[in-house]
Amino acid sequence: MTSPSVAVRGVDVQFGRTHALRDVTFGLHPGVTGLLGPNGAGKTTLLRLLATATPVPRGEILALGHDASTAAGRLAIRRRLGYLPQDPGFHRHFTAFEFVDYVAILKEHTRRRARHDEVRRVLDLVGLADVRHKKIKALSGGMRRRVGLAQALLGEPALLLLDEPTNGLDPEQRMRFRELLSDLGQSRTVVLSTHQTEDVAAVCQRIVALHKGTICFTGTPEELRGRAHGHVWVGTERAPGAWASWRTGAGGHRSVGATAPPDGVPVEPTLEDGYLLLLGDPGVTA
Amino acid sequence: MTAALARVETWRLLRHPFVLVGLVLSCWLLWREITANRPVLHFLDLATPTALMPLAGAALVAANLATLRARRDHAEDLYATMPGRPVPRVAAHLAALLPVALVAVALVAAGVAWAASDPYAVGTPSLLELAAGPVVVLLAGTLGVALGRLVPVPVAGPLALVGWLLVSMVVFAIGPAIGPGVLWFSALVPDFRPDAPPSGVVLARPAGWHLVYLLALAAGLAALTVARVGARRSGLGGFAVALAVVLAAGVAQAGAAPGSAAGDARVATAEAALRQNCQAHESVTYCAYPGFEVRVPLWRDVVRRVRDRVPAAAASAPLRVVQQAQHWDAASSGATGRLPSNGPEDPVVVPVSWPAGDTAGFERLRLGIAVAQRSLALPALGTAGREGCRPAAGGGVALWLAAVADPGAAAALRADLKDLRDAGPGLLYVNSSHSSLSDFTWGRAEGEQAVLLLDRPEAEVRGLVADHWALLAAPAGTLAQAATALSLPAPAC
Secondary structure, three states: OOOOOEEEEEEEEEOOOOEEEEEEEEEOEEEEEEEEEOOOOOHHHHHHHHOOOOOOOOEEEEEEEEEOHHHHHHHHHHOOEEOOOOOOOOOOEHHHHHHHHHHHHOOOOOOHHHHHHHHHHHHOOOOOHHHOEEHHHHHHHHHHHHHHHHHHHHOOOOEEEEOOOOOOOOOHHHHHHHHHHHHHHOOOOOEEEEOOHHHHHHHOOEEEEEEOOOEEEEOOOHHHHHHHOOEEEOOOOOOOOOOOOOOOOOOOOOEEEOOOOOOOEOOOOOOOHHHHHHOOOHHHOO | HHHHHHHHHHHHHHHOOHHHHHHHHHHHHHHHHHEEEEHHHHHHHHHHHHHOOOHHHHHHHHHHHOHOOOOOOOOOHOOOOOOOHHHHHHHHEEEEOHHHHHHHHHHHHHHHHHOOOOOOOEOOOHHHHHHHHHHHOOOOHHHHHHHHHHHOOOHHHHHHHHHHHHHHHHHHHHHHOOOOOOHOOOOOOOOOOOOOOOOOOHHOOOHHHHHHHHHHOOOOOHHHHHHHHHHHHHHEEEEHHHHHHHHHHHHHHHHHHEEEEHHHHHHHHOOOOOOEEEEEEEEEEEOOOOHHHHHHHHHHHHHHHHOOOOOOHOOOOOOOEEOOOEEEOOOOOOEEOOOOOOOOOEEEEOOEEEOOOOHHHHHHHHHHHHHHHHHHHOOOOOOOOEEOOOOOOOHHHHHHHHHHOOOHHHHHHHHHHHHHHHEEEHHHHHHHHOHHHHHOEHHHHHHHHHHHHHOOOOHHHHHHHHHHHHHHHOOOOHHHHHHHHOOOOOOOO
16 A cells, blocks of 8 residues: 555644543545544544644654654645635635635745636635625625635645535535535545534545544444444334434434344444444444 | 735725725825915925824724734634745735835825925925825834734724824923923924924924934834744844834934934024025015015015005005014924014014915905005004004004905904904904914904995095095094094994
């Protein structure tokens, strides 16, 4: 196997007494990787480290062949990085074009004509060509999210880090986003941090799951879903000791756990089932 | 990258609502300064920095907000992942101030060009004084950028602006008492003298040193800001150099300022060199400071209107109209007397500045009264009379002569009289933009008499005045006798 485009080794981050990340180690290859985890799992902290927004306090991060702990390494990473933070911090009085253009300058696109062409290209990619001269304060939440995505796509970055990119997008926009992401993932390393397991199932080739600052799973979506085989049932009653159980629209109870309900029929698990089981009882799927 | 960012920041700064409002206010202030008087360009230039203060304040606040933009909008996390570091961003914010300063330069240049196009404009503006305003705009904007990095809270900019204005007011209030050069440590050093000096040299202002002082202040703030965001060595080095220049220029300007030994010597030399040029027109001699000869037609017009309406003998009497400037004591910020003028005593005095627009009527009235007073041989102006009613018979007629052929002067007389009526018993002070030069005090009775005469046909009054000229000009004549002769009600005094 080729060397990973991103290698994270023994990264440890502590905020006061809270361990945000504990001895995190994994590698990323070109393609789309889903970073899954509940709130507070450390996803955003990990993305910020990968994006060089914060220094690496302990451990090592090599991205695109550069060491994130050195100034020269960080600069080299930043030159090939696209990053969409959870809250990009839009300048409300800028138009979509002006904002992306401003970021393009900060990304060293200094030749005006070429930069403007690139800004138009990325706004077109995210479907905002028609509203590019509208002020950001006049755009909907979903449109703003796409403006954020557009700035991350500037310069066709080799490493794309997206923190909750589908928040606020309607189903059609999410579908278009998946199309875009699957195209992007052909040639570059994309990390998609999200709660949405459907997005991960739809476009990710690999998954890194975080729980309480530690990595609890790395593998393919199939592998995660496969771990739930024999742990998902549909029955008339809730399974005793089920990690998650809910009444479905058809009237039965779908249960995810170690023990089958009395009249439960095993069903094909989804990625979400695997993820739920992973969070609920990592021992079951280990 | 800095150039590209600077273009964006420049465009945003120039379109910022604060800057646009500041620009409009500065235009208005400059327009007021230019139109208040017939331009004396070597004095008008001193007013330009103050007129640009709204633009400077706006630049301070707008530049501060622009510098804080990433912080206010929580975009710092994103920007931290960009190859572009904070130094180019700060440099771009600083560079964006230059076009704003250029706008200030254009505004000042346009204003001065407009003023210079006035056919009665005199003097030559000092480029150093004119440059001070745009540099103050630059300094204010630099302060805004510096605060954005050194004290990154949104209220810092407005508070700094208020603080700047308060400190300036305190310096203006107590500075002269502390020392002659103290005022010059303020960014703005306006000149509060009530009348323009006859020459820019008389001002003896250390404008060059002050410009260096302001530029070094701006450079020091910029260097400190750059040091704060990363370029520590070069920033602190630049700051040290700028600080040294600030101190050197500060001391130099204080030593050369009016009120100091060097400054006063320059003033005395300049004043001694002022020789008036005189020209005779019929029996009237007009004396003007060098360069002000172009104003003689303005004075002649007033003199002619008065003397055309008095008997030939009085009209042909010799008269001297002399321009006089005030001596200005910079240490006390007060006028202490008049500069000596050549020729015999008791000339009709005209100030260096000559108002324009509505206020010009008051100045023409003042000059016309002075001419009429001499034609009627009335007692010297400012001498004591009865409260509210001077004894001279020709008082009312003198006012009428000054106002009858000049609608502006007539309006000024009526306005003054209205003020006097509203204020109750007292003396009528004929308004002048140069109060210390015009100490005329006329009673309300003379004013009422003049207005009654103005309301009558001029030919009729001219006939009566000609018939009774001897009475009106008699030293022993009274206003009551004049009223009887002119078919007017008896004065209430």
